[in-house]
Amino acid sequence: QVQLQQWGAGLLKPSETLSLTCGVYGGSxxxxxxxxxxxxxxxGLEWIGEINHSGGTNYNPSLKSRxxxxxxxxxxxxxxxxxxxTAADTALxxxxxxxxxxxxxxxxxxxxxxxxxxxxx
Amino acid sequence: DxxxxxxxxxxxxxxxxxxxxxxxxxxxxxYSSNNKNYLGWYQxxxxxxxxxxxSWASTRESGxxxxxxxxxxxxxxxxxxxxxxxxxxxxxxxxxxxxxPPAFGQGTKVEIK
Numbered sequence: 349q350v351q352l353q354q355w356g357a358g359l360l361k362p363s364e365t366l367s368l369t370c371g372v373y374g375g376s377x378x379x380x381x382x383x384x385x386x387x388x389x390x391x392g393l394e395w396i397g398e399i400n401h402s403g404g405t406n407y408n409p410s411l412k413s414r415x416x417x418x419x420x421x422x423x424x425x426x427x428x429x430x431x432x433x434t435a436a437d438t439a440l441x442x443x444x445x446x447x448x449x450x451x452x453x454x455x456x457x458x459x460x461x462x463x464x465x466x467x468x469x
Numbered sequence: 470d471x472x473x474x475x476x477x478x479x480x481x482x483x484x485x486x487x488x489x490x491x492x493x494x495x496x497x498x499x500y501s502s503n504n505k506n507y508l509g510w511y512q513x514x515x516x517x518x519x520x521x522x523x524s525w526a527s528t529r530e531s532g533x534x535x536x537x538x539x540x541x542x543x544x545x546x547x548x549x550x551x552x553x554x555x556x557x558x559x560x561x562x563x564x565x566x567x568x569x570p571p572a573f574g575q576g577t578k579v580e581i582k
Binding site for chain 2: 393408454
């Protein structure tokens with residue numbers, strides 16, 4: 349059964365760069381999209397973007413100018429870079445596997461444990 | 470972008486009673502070529518990541534108890550918990566995957582009355 353484990357810095361200052369990595373254990377890396385989703389404290393879920401094993405990416409237009417998602421297939425890992433963070437980027441960040449349908453991406457399952465990233469001066 | 474709106478924002482239901490959560494999308498999630506609705510439901514318990522309960526609007530995931538059911542088509546969907554148990558206390562989210570970016574509803578908090 350596939351498990352996702354994520355890690356990265358949890359406390360940043362405004363204007364710094366957020367960097368998180370997610371490792372995939374126990375399952376296939378190809379045939380899925382690998383996504384990042386965030387959840388501000390007490391709020392709902394926002395999709396950030398995704399990458400497939402070939403390096404093809406899709407990003408949320410609202411964050412696209414600041415986001416880069418990359419993949420290392422040899423390690424079965426994918427990473428999130430978010431530049432120029434502000435307090436509005438404070439959130440619980442999740443990695444997740446996204447299914448692929450015949451027409452588009454699908455549901456997210458499973459999810460990583462989450463990493464709380466706080467942006468504060 | 471498709472906007473997902475859930476109602477109510479919260480509800481309190483007695484143990485053993487039915488809980489009903491609604492989800493409305495700003496455009497149809499029904500793909501005509503395969504007659505499938507691109508809608509999923511998730512459960513998020515405190516301190517945990519979301520867990521996928523239902524995909525394709527009504528298909529329960531493996532291991533999900535049959536008291537959870539999904540229905541609806543087009544723009545209007547419902548998640549029903551037929552007999553609420555204490556362990557069902559959580560926030561429930563719908564999510565569309567008809568187009569990119571995928572989008573979630575704002576969540577519905579289910580509590581025990």
